[in-house]
Amino acid sequence: MSDVAVIGASMTEFGRREAWVRELLAEAGTACLDDAGVSPEAVEHLYVSNMASGEFEGQTGVPNALAHDLAAVPAYTQRVDQTSASGGAGIYAAWQSVASGASEMTLLVGGEKMAHRTTGEATDVIASLTHPVEYKQGVTLPSFAGLTARLYLDRFDAPRESLAKVAVKNHANGVRNPHAQFQKEIDVETAMEAPMVADPLRLYDFCPITDGSAALLFCPERVAREYTDEYAVVSGVGGASDTHVVHERVDPTTMGGVVESGREAYEMADVGPGDVDVAELHDMFTILEFLQMEGLGFAPEGEAWREVERGTTEIDGEFPVNTSGGLKSKGHPLGASGVAQGYEIYSQLVGDAGDRQVEADVGLACNVGGFGNCVTTTVMEAAR
Amino acid sequence: MSDVAVIGASMTEFGRREAWVRELLAEAGTACLDDAGVSPEAVEHLYVSNMASGEFEGQTGVPNALAHDLAAVPAYTQRVDQTSASGGAGIYAAWQSVASGASEMTLLVGGEKMAHRTTGEATDVIASLTHPVEYKQGVTLPSFAGLTARLYLDRFDAPRESLAKVAVKNHANGVRNPHAQFQKEIDVETAMEAPMVADPLRLYDFCPITDGSAALLFCPERVAREYTDEYAVVSGVGGASDTHVVHERVDPTTMGGVVESGREAYEMADVGPGDVDVAELHDMFTILEFLQMEGLGFAPEGEAWREVERGTTEIDGEFPVNTSGGLKSKGHPLGASGVAQGYEIYSQLVGDAGDRQVEADVGLACNVGGFGNCVTTTVMEAAR
Numbered sequence: 231m232s233d234v235a236v237i238g239a240s241m242t243e244f245g246r247r248e249a250w251v252r253e254l255l256a257e258a259g260t261a262c263l264d265d266a267g268v269s270p271e272a273v274e275h276l277y278v279s280n281m282a283s284g285e286f287e288g289q290t291g292v293p294n295a296l297a298h299d300l301a302a303v304p305a306y307t308q309r310v311d312q313t314s315a316s317g318g319a320g321i322y323a324a325w326q327s328v329a330s331g332a333s334e335m336t337l338l339v340g341g342e343k344m345a346h347r348t349t350g351e352a353t354d355v356i357a358s359l360t361h362p363v364e365y366k367q368g369v370t371l372p373s374f375a376g377l378t379a380r381l382y383l384d385r386f387d388a389p390r391e392s393l394a395k396v397a398v399k400n401h402a403n404g405v406r407n408p409h410a411q412f413q414k415e416i417d418v419e420t421a422m423e424a425p426m427v428a429d430p431l432r433l434y435d436f437c438p439i440t441d442g443s444a445a446l447l448f449c450p451e452r453v454a455r456e457y458t459d460e461y462a463v464v465s466g467v468g469g470a471s472d473t474h475v476v477h478e479r480v481d482p483t484t485m486g487g488v489v490e491s492g493r494e495a496y497e498m499a500d501v502g503p504g505d506v507d508v509a510e511l512h513d514m515f516t517i518l519e520f521l522q523m524e525g526l527g528f529a530p531e532g533e534a535w536r537e538v539e540r541g542t543t544e545i546d547g548e549f550p551v552n553t554s555g556g557l558k559s560k561g562h563p564l565g566a567s568g569v570a571q572g573y574e575i576y577s578q579l580v581g582d583a584g585d586r587q588v589e590a591d592v593g594l595a596c597n598v599g600g601f602g603n604c605v606t607t608t609v610m611e612a613a614r
Numbered sequence: 615m616s617d618v619a620v621i622g623a624s625m626t627e628f629g630r631r632e633a634w635v636r637e638l639l640a641e642a643g644t645a646c647l648d649d650a651g652v653s654p655e656a657v658e659h660l661y662v663s664n665m666a667s668g669e670f671e672g673q674t675g676v677p678n679a680l681a682h683d684l685a686a687v688p689a690y691t692q693r694v695d696q697t698s699a700s701g702g703a704g705i706y707a708a709w710q711s712v713a714s715g716a717s718e719m720t721l722l723v724g725g726e727k728m729a730h731r732t733t734g735e736a737t738d739v740i741a742s743l744t745h746p747v748e749y750k751q752g753v754t755l756p757s758f759a760g761l762t763a764r765l766y767l768d769r770f771d772a773p774r775e776s777l778a779k780v781a782v783k784n785h786a787n788g789v790r791n792p793h794a795q796f797q798k799e800i801d802v803e804t805a806m807e808a809p810m811v812a813d814p815l816r817l818y819d820f821c822p823i824t825d826g827s828a829a830l831l832f833c834p835e836r837v838a839r840e841y842t843d844e845y846a847v848v849s850g851v852g853g854a855s856d857t858h859v860v861h862e863r864v865d866p867t868t869m870g871g872v873v874e875s876g877r878e879a880y881e882m883a884d885v886g887p888g889d890v891d892v893a894e895l896h897d898m899f900t901i902l903e904f905l906q907m908e909g910l911g912f913a914p915e916g917e918a919w920r921e922v923e924r925g926t927t928e929i930d931g932e933f934p935v936n937t938s939g940g941l942k943s944k945g946h947p948l949g950a951s952g953v954a955q956g957y958e959i960y961s962q963l964v965g966d967a968g969d970r971q972v973e974a975d976v977g978l979a980c981n982v983g984g985f986g987n988c989v990t991t992t993v994m995e996a997a998r
Contacts, residue, residue: 276855284669284742291697291743291858294987298858304874306853307988308703309695313675319692322716323707330713332706332851358668359675467716469690471660474675474682490688603678604691 234328235454236610237447237461238266239576241569242341244442244561245411251283251343252292254443256299258566259339262445263300267457268335270302275333278309279320279340280565285355286344296339306333313359314514316340317444317568318469318597318606324448325467325608334453340569341443352439356564359600361475372436374476374601375515376428382483382517383430386532390430394421395538396516397434397558403545404555406585411440411561435516440561444570451613459613462579465592466501466609468494472602483532485518487605488525488596495594496527499609503527506609507590508578509549510571512598513556519543522596523551526607545588553578553586568597572608579612618712619838620994621831621845622650623957626725628826628945629795635667635727636676638827640683642950643723646829647684651841652719654686659717662693663704663724664949669739670728680723690717697743698898700724701828701952702853702981702990708832709851709992718837724953725827736823740948743984745859756820758860758985759899760812766867766901767814770916774814778805779922780900781818781942787929788939790969795824795945819900824945828954835997843997846963849976850885850993852878856986867916869902871989872909872980879978880911883993887911890993891974892962893933894955896982897940903927906980907935910991929972937962937970952981956992963996 240261242254249257255278263270278293289295293307312319317340324338344352357365383390398418404410416434424433454461470490473479479486496502503526511522523534528549537543543551554560554574557567575593577583595608624645626638633641639662647654662677673679677691696703701724708722728736741749767774782802788794800818808817838845854874857863863870880886887910895906907918912933921927927935938944938958941951959977961967979992 275853282668282674284666284739285674288742289746290666290669290695290739291984291987293696294743294855294858294984295745297855297988302855303857304854304870306706306875306990307696307855308707308853311674311693311695312677312691322690323692323710326707326710326714326716329715330710332710332713355668355674358672359678361679362673469659469692470688471678471681471686471691473687474678486688491690600675600678603675604681606690 233451234325234464235449235451235461236464236576237449237454237457238262238268239446239573240265241409241444241573242442243409244440244563246345247441250287251341252295254343254441255296255339255341258443258445259296259300259337262337262447266447268447270300272335273302273305273337275327275336276302276305276307277320277323277338279316279569280309280342281311281313281316282355286347312604313599314564315568315597315599315604315606316565320569321572321608322467322469322606325464328448328450334449336448337445338569339443339445340566342563342565343441345439345441349439371601372428375517376431378482379431379517382520385483388535391418392535392538393435393516394418396513396519397421399544400513400552400556400558403553403586404559407555407560410555410559411438412559431515437514437557437562440563442561442563442566444566444573446569446572460580461613462576462610463613464608465611466495466499469606471604474603476601483521485521485525485602487602488522491605491607492526495607495609501592501609506592506594508553508588508593509551510554510574510595511551512596513552513558514562518598519551526596545586550588553588571595571597575610579610617835618709618832618848619835619845620848620960621833621838621841622646622652623830623960624649625793625828625954625957626826627793628824628947630729631825634671635725636679638727638825639680639723639725642725642827642829643680643684643721646831650831652831654684656719657686657689657721659711659720660686660689660691661704661707661722663700663953664693664726665695665697665700666739670731696988697983698948699952699981699983699988699990700949704953705956705992706851706853706990709848712832712834718833720832721829722953723827723829724950726947726949727825729823729825733823748859755985756812759901760815762866763815763901766904769867772919775802776919776922777819777900778802780897780903781805783928784897784936784940784942787937787970788943791939791944794939794943795822796943815899821898821941821946824947826945826947826950828950828957830953830956844964845997846960846994847997848992849995850879850883853990855988858987860985867905869905869909869986871986872906875989875991876910879991879993885976885993890976890978892937892972892977893935894938894958894979895935896980897936897942898946902982903935910980929970934972937972955979955981959994963994
């Protein structure tokens with residue numbers, strides 16, 4: 231097990247926010263330092279997970295501005311971008327900064343401000359990560375999700391309702407999360423009858439467009455003990471890419487980046503899927519929750535839907551998935567999402583998850599860039 | 615000394631290129647792997663230093679596309695952005711990936727495609743890194759350079775010609791570099807009489823707008839020895855920020871990020887400025903070469919200009935600076951520049967610098983983001 235600890239975490243309210251990304255990042259960063267009781271002068275590296283502040287707001291160089299706002303100058307600053315997996319990539323970068331000895335106190339803040347743009351404008355920015363030919367042919371990320379969902383349902387004889395039940399579960403969890411964008415339960419009927427987006431997926435199979443920020447504070451475990459007894463350890467982390475052109479994948483219902491990044495994270499942590507008590511999966515589309523459950527070994531191939539039908543992944547089930555509400559209900563401010571997954575796992579491990587608290591010693595977060603183009607998986611464990 | 619080695623390097627021709635950034639990155643990445651004799655399947659982490667492919671080309675997710683183009687899938691991919699210091703930040707990230715044990719073969723490729731945009735458009739993208747109020751008041755990066763140069767010349771009683779001599783030297787070096795954008799010598803008179811840009815700085819005090827890419831391949835030293843006897847070691851690396859708002863700096867002729875990142879790099883490498891044989895400094899503006907020479911201890915405060923007057927920093931001088939031609943003559947494709955500095959130092963250390971070859975066992979590269987908003991310094995040494 232590595233000796234990189236997480237000693238503080240925070241997230242802002244997710245939703246439509248009247249603040250620029252710089253302000254959102256400062257809000258989360260300040261709250262995270264407060265949570266850990268660490269002064270900004272102690273921060274040696276400051277990483278910002280963000281996909282597109284330049285495209286969304288015409289502002290770049292945000293990490294430097296944030297160092298100012300947090301009074302963390304002369305901390306080293308850098309932006310980490312891995313499109314919609316920028317947050318998970320930030321966790322990996324922060325882990326590397328501490329594990330390499332480059333930094334003894336690394337603050338990671340992820341954030342995105344995008345809800346001031348129209349859905350069309352935001353989609354154009356997000357779609358710029360895909361292969362330009364696929365996009366020009368009309369094959370957007372939601373299209374891939376629809377095609378993959380149709381194939382999955384057909385191939386594994388799964389009922390359409392099983393996808394709706396992912397949305398229902400995650401909306402129910404979101405109601406318990408004061409930071410979630412949607413504070414609203416839905417039922418299966420509502421999800422099944424919502425407007426069609428990409429057949430067979432309907433409105434509630436998709437995450438919303440969201441503003442928000444989240445933060446995590448990393449240090450060596452020996453430093454962590456100087457501050458607190460309640461911390462988590464990043465025991466495993468891994469990252470992997472898959473084909474950039476989605477149609478080149480041999481098996482569209484297997485996410486290669488999920489499988490490979492999970493394998494790396496499990497190996498580093500010396501645990502397996504059976505050891506994991508709680509997981510945050512990247513449910514940008516409901517179908518992705520199935521594919522990640524299978525890719526990470528939480529269900530055999532083609533059988534994740536059965537676990538959802540059984541209630542296994544509900545908050546009071548055997549293996550709760552997306553207790554935070556997931557991207558579906560909590561919202562998906564690109565660069566923040568992976569960091570917010572880390573916030574949820576950390577909160578579960580240290581017993582700070584409030585109405586969402588489950589029993590957990592080992593947690594996992596999986597953050598997906600593009601349509602699985604690059605994926606990071608993180609295993610965290612409660613300090614012992 | 616750390617055990618992170620560089621076993622291969624490459625750079626494309628810099629200048630106006632009829633290719634998109636993805637193609638430039640693939641060109642440099644392929645050449646780097648060829649240079650090292652390493653197959654793409656061996657690459658575990660693939661980092662792309664790039665400031666603004668989204669803004670310049672409407673394309674994001676470039677690291678994933680590059681993994682495809684290099685046949686490096688399922689390598690982990692990530693973009694590193696620290697504005698004009700993205701390349702140096704990439705070196706730091708690649709070093710961390712190897713030093714932490716996360717990767718045993720990390721390919722770093724930096725690149726930018728910007729010369730298809732007008733100077734005004736490119737300037738708007740670059741200026742988005744500055745404080746929005748300073749920019750709206752007309753204080754662009756060239757303005758800061760002009761103000762700082764005026765202060766420096768006045769405060770240290772330096773002749774205007776000393777700045778021109780930086781440009782003359784770097785243009786002369788660029789002629790020896792087949793990859794440099796400008797293959798043209800200039801004389802002091804030409805530089806002194808060129809059109810005024812930001813008083814007292816004139817046209818030849820500024821770097822051009824450039825397309826290009828460069829790459830470096832990192833691995834643990836024990837792995838390096840499996841491939842080659844000719845490699846370099848990254849013996850020290852450091853990074854630091856300075857105030858985001860430039861006018862908040864107490865002393866405008868001292869670059870805090872340069873001083874602090876240099877201190878860290880020297881400390882890790884256990885060397886001092888007197889041990890360094892050759893340096894690549896970030897001469898986006900001629901005045902910056904003076905400030906970095908002083909900030910890194912190559913000259914006392916206010917005396918770098920005397921070394922330039924004495925010819926110390928010429929290619930056949932005691933301490934050659936910017937043998938590559940520097941940003942001034944080689945060009946400045948933002949995300950590529952810091953990586954290309956590493957390429958030059960590596961080439962000098964392994965004896966591959968052709969007509970620019972100097973005697974060097976220890977080299978240093980300093981990459982400056984914004985107007986010193988964040989800086990990385992790298993010390994490399996020839997393998998022993």
